[in-house]
Amino acid sequence: MLQFILKRLGLAILVAITVSFISFSLLFLSGDPAAALAGETASGEDIEALRRLYGFDRPMLVQYFDWLASALRGDFGESYYFKLPVAGLIFDRLEVTMLLGVCGISFALLVAVPLGVAAAMRPNSIIDRLALFMSVAGQALPSFWFGLILIVVFAIKLGWLPPSGTTSWQNFVMPTIVLGYYAMPAIMRLTRAGMLEVLNSDYIRTARAKGASEVRVMFKHALRNAIIPVVSLAAVQMGFMLGGSIVVESIFALHGAGYLAWESIARNDLPTVQALILIFSMFYIVFTFLADVLNAWLDPRMRSS
């Protein structure tokens, strides 16, 4: 088991390095980093001076390995744009993104799983129709639009919540709903499908025949099996929320890591982008790994394979 974990870990690190190398090359293709750094008002000489200062005139491979060597020592360098250490910059913003991600996925699971179970228990009932409607709507609503509608209703018309910022917990209510809502349809559909399949299986009939209560059948026997693919999906969604909450962060002015990544790409802020890509890919890798462990806990058959 330990050997298996180590092997997986080694593989994960290779994946992270490959991702970072590919993104490094792509950034170089997307525009002259010195020109982006110098800004619109700079003259040709300004740009040349910066090119020399940051060593953009060296071969790309040399620059990449230079970066990798420092990154392995925990030194992500200084942001070209902010002139501040990248590690500190990202750490500050990761806090917001992590809080948002945890709230978002919790909200999504909390609403989508019970709804999926309820829909599966009474297929084609009102609840099922409602759940179907929600999932269609969830997939169709663009989050920038949904976010603005929430702002109009809850911040402007009702005045219950602040429109944007990060000063209090109230600032996180609307972003959590918007971010979570986006992940809900997939989780709910998967829960419903899993439950429907499981509820028709022999062991559920056996459980019922034994005289187990409906609650026990549902949660102890059925959900535990139906939830396995949901766990894997939630892990991927969580990774997506941490790296991809750009729109939500931008609308609600949350200044998280996703928005920082997006802006840093436009600014060709290589050290920041590189560090963020490494961190985001690590998130995916870690969450996938955790999902596997969780699944193994839920389903003993997986432990042996």
Added chain:
Amino acid sequence: MKRTSLKLSIAALALSAAGAMPVLADKASDTLNVAFTKELENVDSYFNSSREGVVMQRAVWDGLIYRDPVTNEYKGNLAESWSWIDDTTLEFKLRQGITFHNGEVFNADDVVYTVNFVADEKSGVKTQRNVNWMKSAEKIDDYTVRIHLKEKFPAAIEFLSGPVSMYPNEYYAEAGPSGMGLKPVGTGPYKVTEVIPGQHFKLEKNENYHDSPKGQPTISKIDIRTIPDVNTQIAELFSGSLDMIWQTPADQAEKLAQMGNFTVANESTMRVGYLAMDAAGRSSMDPNPFTDVRVRRAVNHAIDRKAIVDNLLKGSSKVINTPCFPSQFGCQEDKAVSYDYDPEKAKALLAEAGYPDGFKTEFYAYRNRDYAEAIASYLNAVGIDTDFKMLQYSALRELNMKGEVPLSFMTWGSYSINDASAMVSQFFKHGSLDDARDDQALADLTVADSSTNPDERIEYYGKAINRITDQAFWAPMFSYNTNYVFKTDVDYQPTPDEVLRFTTMKWK
């Protein structure tokens, strides 16, 4: 297990709830809440190149000289008076009794330190053009200082009243640009009390502000938050947690103006949009129609600039005929050859140049896709078939410097420098962005840029402008504008240089 993580997240929520509640600030609490759209990289004004940075610079620091934004008259600010000792030496008598926000006394040492630091290329000041005309500074006595120029540079006064501000020598030597960015210290009308890099800036009125031509600040606190989404900014304005937004797009500003709860002010900016053409034939296009002056004139005649201004830019934008912004010193509209909208004439010129059926060209832009598309459709109408490509600024700039761009829609903001050298001289003196490479323009501009005689400067800028527009190296398009939206209890008169001046803002 799931339940535990849920409890954790609830605990996290509850913990953050214990933090500060948002302070709804307004006239009652004497705090003006303003939004920035872009993240400001570093408050240290020598190490950013954004409009937001200029706004902060004018609030936190002072220059030796001040230019009145309305009358364009130069007045002493940190300096009482100044005089030219010779063509490359300026002497300043400094004002006494001024202290920095941290208590450090302002004197000649601060000027000497600041100038010597920023003029040194190794210090890495971001916009070198703002400082690289200075060689060094020399202390004569505690309140007399001389600045030595590298060569004749008549726009020195304009630069000293703009981007060159004075820093405290002792503090800056210790803190450096990163420290200054996190805890800025100046002599200006507002002092900075909090910086969250790129996100949040809090300013407080400097009670000991000297008798400056900027005037005395009246509003106690300025709270600036970065809100990237314009719609969110408007929502904040509606909900009362913002008092002022700016750079608001024309259609939204129009709607806000109709509501009656807000003052919408529109002011022109120095930014000029223009079409750059590969007149020197540097691009790989073969044959290159833009090397023919008749084709370039045809492009000028083809576009209905007034229609674009009236329908897209609106506000106080104007059609521009000069390769510079008309308020800039030396930028004379009457010296420019202007081209009216005449598609028939454009077609005739194209036919005369040997393109009766027009031609196909790549057409690049990096901002304002809607303006660029409008321009492209006018060009298509006279037979110039455009292959439109929208690029990131840095990518387009790279292509442009290599001379691989036959036709592009570009803009230039002159860094709010009110002197023609900040625009026309940037593009027509055979630099890497010069698509014309015209020797006559170079000769005229060289005289204009280095003469210390204002009349001679005007004469030679006039000659250069005439040459450039007669040869139609560019097709100048229009000037930009900015909308300022603020609550009706805020009293503010925006200036045409796109700088928010907190000092002149008051409550009604």
